[in-house]
Amino acid sequence: MLRALVFDFDGLILDTETPLIDGFADVHAAHDRPFDRDLFLRSVGHAEYTFDPWRAFGPDEDRRELERELQLYKRIRILAQPVLPGVVALMDAARDRGWPIALASNSGHAHCEEHLGRLGLLSRFRVVACREDVASPKPEPDLYRFAINQLGLRAHQAVALEDSRTGSLAAKRAGLWCVVAPNPSTAHHDVSHADWRVGSLAELTLDLLLQRFAPK
16 A cells, blocks of 8 residues: 655756756856757756766866856746645645655755755655765665665555656666656656656646555
């Protein structure tokens, strides 16, 4: 029987990924440099994908200053983002039914806890698992295994809520049920390995999850 929800953070609770891409675009525009949005979109949610985001600037540009500008633009955009649809309703439903919730994020504690705190959501999580807590980030299963162990549950007793291919691979490798709700920056991801793809978390209820994933 299902007994818990495990949320990703970036792109699932709060869309921090579109502001990141837009932040890069802001820096490029401020310096009158060409910006290949598709190239940057391919990097979202793919921990194994690497490229030089500042290659349009050449080798002599002060990249530390570019990064400083990026963080400024990104933060302004993130602070304007609402909690994504369905997130709070699912958290409320889990609380009412006595289900604990956990976080499993490739981001660091400082990032996740700052934003969850200002949104009034941090206290809802029994477990906050971030990249500092495990040896390997998603798509490896370590974060989900850590979160489940901290909850004192078995993997099949929890549903992972994700937005990306990398995160959903991690959840499935750890043995959790996995629902993917892509955001605009991850809509192109192949998540055919996940158990269910939805348009947003607003489509879900705990009863629907139980109907879909309860033992037959």
